[in-house]
Amino acid sequence: MIKGITWASAIVSASWAGAAFASEELVSNFTLGNGMQVVVVEDHRAPVVQHMVWYRAGSADEPKGQSGVAHYLEHLLFKATETLESGELSATVAANGGKDNAFTSYDYTAYYQRVAADRLELMMRMESDRMVNIRLTERDIETEREVILEERNQRTDNNPRALFREQSNAVQYHNHRYGVPIIGWRHEMETLDMEDALSFYGTYYAPNNAILVVSGDVDPDEVNRLAEQYYGVIPANPDLPDRLRTEEPPQTAARRLTFKDARVAQPYVQRSYLAPERDAGDQQQAAALFLLSELLGGGTTSYLTNALQFEQQVAVYTGAFYSGMSLDDTTFSFLVVPAEGISLQQAEEALDQTYAAFLEDGVDAEQLDRIKLQLRASEIYARDNVDGIANRYGRALTSGLTIEDVQAWPDILQAVTADEIIAVAKQVLRPEVSVTGWLMRDEEAIQ
Amino acid sequence: MMGFKQVMAALTACVLALPALAEVKIKEVTSPGGITAWLVEDHSIPFTALELRFRGGTSLDAPGKRGAIYLMAGLLEEGAGDLMAQDYAKALEGLAASFSYDTSKDSASISARFLSENRGEAIALLRDTIHAPRFDQIALDRVRGQVLSGLRSDAKDPNDIAGRAFAAMAYGDHPYGTDGKGTIESVTALNRQDIIDAHQAVFARDRLYVGAVGDIDPKQLGELLDTLLGDLPETGAAIPGPAKVTIPGGVTVVDFDTPQSVALFGQIGIDRDDPRFFTAYVMNQILGGGSFASRLMSEVREKRGLTYGVYSYLVPRDLAAVYMGSVASANGKVAEAVHVIREEWRRMATDGITPKELQDAQTYLTGAYPLRFDGNGPIASIMVGMQMQGLPIDYIATRNDKVNAVTLEDVNQLAAELLDPDGLHFTVVGRPEGLESSSE
Numbered sequence: 001m002i003k004g005i006t007w008a009s010a011i012v013s014a015s016w017a018g019a020a021f022a023s024e025e026l027v028s029n030f031t032l033g034n035g036m037q038v039v040v041v042e043d044h045r046a047p048v049v050q051h052m053v054w055y056r057a058g059s060a061d062e063p064k065g066q067s068g069v070a071h072y073l074e075h076l077l078f079k080a081t082e083t084l085e086s087g088e089l090s091a092t093v094a095a096n097g098g099k100d101n102a103f104t105s106y107d108y109t110a111y112y113q114r115v116a117a118d119r120l121e122l123m124m125r126m127e128s129d130r131m132v133n134i135r136l137t138e139r140d141i142e143t144e145r146e147v148i149l150e151e152r153n154q155r156t157d158n159n160p161r162a163l164f165r166e167q168s169n170a171v172q173y174h175n176h177r178y179g180v181p182i183i184g185w186r187h188e189m190e191t192l193d194m195e196d197a198l199s200f201y202g203t204y205y206a207p208n209n210a211i212l213v214v215s216g217d218v219d220p221d222e223v224n225r226l227a228e229q230y231y232g233v234i235p236a237n238p239d240l241p242d243r244l245r246t247e248e249p250p251q252t253a254a255r256r257l258t259f260k261d262a263r264v265a266q267p268y269v270q271r272s273y274l275a276p277e278r279d280a281g282d283q284q285q286a287a288a289l290f291l292l293s294e295l296l297g298g299g300t301t302s303y304l305t306n307a308l309q310f311e312q313q314v315a316v317y318t319g320a321f322y323s324g325m326s327l328d329d330t331t332f333s334f335l336v337v338p339a340e341g342i343s344l345q346q347a348e349e350a351l352d353q354t355y356a357a358f359l360e361d362g363v364d365a366e367q368l369d370r371i372k373l374q375l376r377a378s379e380i381y382a383r384d385n386v387d388g389i390a391n392r393y394g395r396a397l398t399s400g401l402t403i404e405d406v407q408a409w410p411d412i413l414q415a416v417t418a419d420e421i422i423a424v425a426k427q428v429l430r431p432e433v434s435v436t437g438w439l440m441r442d443e444e445a446i447q
Numbered sequence: 448m449m450g451f452k453q454v455m456a457a458l459t460a461c462v463l464a465l466p467a468l469a470e471v472k473i474k475e476v477t478s479p480g481g482i483t484a485w486l487v488e489d490h491s492i493p494f495t496a497l498e499l500r501f502r503g504g505t506s507l508d509a510p511g512k513r514g515a516i517y518l519m520a521g522l523l524e525e526g527a528g529d530l531m532a533q534d535y536a537k538a539l540e541g542l543a544a545s546f547s548y549d550t551s552k553d554s555a556s557i558s559a560r561f562l563s564e565n566r567g568e569a570i571a572l573l574r575d576t577i578h579a580p581r582f583d584q585i586a587l588d589r590v591r592g593q594v595l596s597g598l599r600s601d602a603k604d605p606n607d608i609a610g611r612a613f614a615a616m617a618y619g620d621h622p623y624g625t626d627g628k629g630t631i632e633s634v635t636a637l638n639r640q641d642i643i644d645a646h647q648a649v650f651a652r653d654r655l656y657v658g659a660v661g662d663i664d665p666k667q668l669g670e671l672l673d674t675l676l677g678d679l680p681e682t683g684a685a686i687p688g689p690a691k692v693t694i695p696g697g698v699t700v701v702d703f704d705t706p707q708s709v710a711l712f713g714q715i716g717i718d719r720d721d722p723r724f725f726t727a728y729v730m731n732q733i734l735g736g737g738s739f740a741s742r743l744m745s746e747v748r749e750k751r752g753l754t755y756g757v758y759s760y761l762v763p764r765d766l767a768a769v770y771m772g773s774v775a776s777a778n779g780k781v782a783e784a785v786h787v788i789r790e791e792w793r794r795m796a797t798d799g800i801t802p803k804e805l806q807d808a809q810t811y812l813t814g815a816y817p818l819r820f821d822g823n824g825p826i827a828s829i830m831v832g833m834q835m836q837g838l839p840i841d842y843i844a845t846r847n848d849k850v851n852a853v854t855l856e857d858v859n860q861l862a863a864e865l866l867d868p869d870g871l872h873f874t875v876v877g878r879p880e881g882l883e884s885s886s887e
Contacts, residue, residue: 045489046817047817048821087745087749090738091739091740096810097810097814098814099738142752143749143750143751143752147748150707150753150775150776150777151755154755154756158705158706262704263603263704264603265602265603265604299536300532301536301537306533310533316592316593316596317596370540371540374540378543381492381494383492384492384494384496
């Protein structure tokens, strides 16, 4: 298999919620007096620490008309605070031999530094400072708005696959903010101002809306002491709003879209279905959906790959995706990249027929066993990357899950039966709730 | 919060001593059959990461067979020994091991990860993969289709268009001048014998480097090496000679209808074994080395909002060394970005750096070094890279001293000699306003 383009990225923009969870003994957690949650993942093999603060605030929490403000604010947190000059936080991290950055998604915004373990206190001092003390200038607002517009150019407008994904999401979600791109719609990004940024900051950046996740060569008691000292003294925001979001209405008609662009070299078809996400205390259905995605499109031996690439040879790539880590309803999706000479219509029909055949054949017990074996092994491999484990806790805790849910997930996956997988497939993957998109060449435009 | 800055300054000052380096204890292991590997033993997690690298890479493609080695590497997981592709994949899944393959201009790599509990079976499967790949015609045609699909996509990707145009200009007929994936025509014409020939060209003992990290001891590793690699042929295809690099100053515009122009820029670079390499490395960190604090990021992004990212990087390959950079900027702004970058090149060459810039770069580079050693796989890969560069086994312990030994005078002298603002060439893909290809 050649990875010419990372096809998975064509369809899944957020990080893939893998199922590799570490042994619980590496993880400890506690809550500060002001409500800030703390998770520590220990690994003492190298004297390095990753320090992260996750906010339960992402693009899906933005006010109407201000799409992109969560991500814009993320950029602006690298400007001045009461005590740090613009850029000084990153410069200080670098001068201490560390690396820092931040990222924004639908359900969270997170900031992190990786640095020598003995610099943890300095990181906490600066990160806690910018939780409540940023001081922006009009020049920051203008220049950084240009930067995020260039980021949109680079990630989206210069990439027809990203533009197609943006349109597909908008068709998938009629009434929920997951239908609006994280980076924002250009026309709204162009109007973002100081007031928009500070309003979002004042509403959501507070210790009772944040999770501290520290991983690496640290002692949990020392992390607790430092966290109390730097984060524990920040008052909670008593007016923190609940994350009440508009829900999708029942979908009663299949939806279709075609997207044409002269820059498309390789057309493909994608199909998505609104699907339940992992919920606190209720992850069984999500586990069955995850295993369904692995059975159908999780690699060389999966059902779709076998049928479309090996037997029928109508596709150069096939995939099935389910990302269960999400605050609200997520999607289950298929991607088929047709072989040369195969039309999108033929590719879509082959997908439909193959999926129907899968339901008829049922789950291959040996395949399911191999997948479960690999999931168990992934728990061993995951211990080699505690920062990855830390990220999973951050994502889970900002997506409505608890630490117990994260730790229960491997066993829930192992317990899923073939019957449960077929049942959830029939319940979720129904034609009337589908969105089918064709990404096409615009031949006339490239004359 | 009063006094915060003073407290922080004090804290910063007292910790500015170098952070403890990750203690990476490398042993050299020689197998009974005479194969050498570098090993880091760590029995805390029951698996091993094994990195195999063969010097040569896609530059070993035979004349007229461009893309053969890239396609061959893509076929390694498509069946070996008695196992056709699907059965091979099932066997691998059943071991919960992973083998991945990569090719570059200078090397072909196999990165393996396997559990201790079934190490013997995993190595037997990997042995078949290396020694007895099937290269079935049906698999060849299927994977060829994937490669061709990728090539068609690359032809409409501004980053790939820029990379190909720049390489063709810089390296001409040398293998570095063309994409190792090949062309639609060359890949379409490849047959099974070409793939078998490519396999024989690449995998040989005289160009092999090995790193292993994890739950394995020297004796076990020695036996593993002989089983896995002992029967490799002594030699493969001859590695080509150095490339003649031609980079004229100026601008090349490649017309492509997209809202943001992508620019690749570069000039002659500096070899990895040049005594001034560390000086160049420190200089580049200050000029455009990827941190938010670099001069290019500061001038092009932070002050002017012309881009999301601008970087420069040394590219010391085996057969040529260049100094490259990249930026992406809206069609209406890219001309200004190009101008600012060229002027920063000039300012560094003319005025040099400040003592504070030097100190900041040194503390960053020395402090960030241990962050690389963050897992068995990354450490195995780093060790193989060190061997290929001919570095000593104790290099990790001395590397930061080399960074710290660079002086302000070293950097300023090198910047004046190396940086060539008027010789810098920009290859711009897009519809840039106010930029035209320079005439030669």
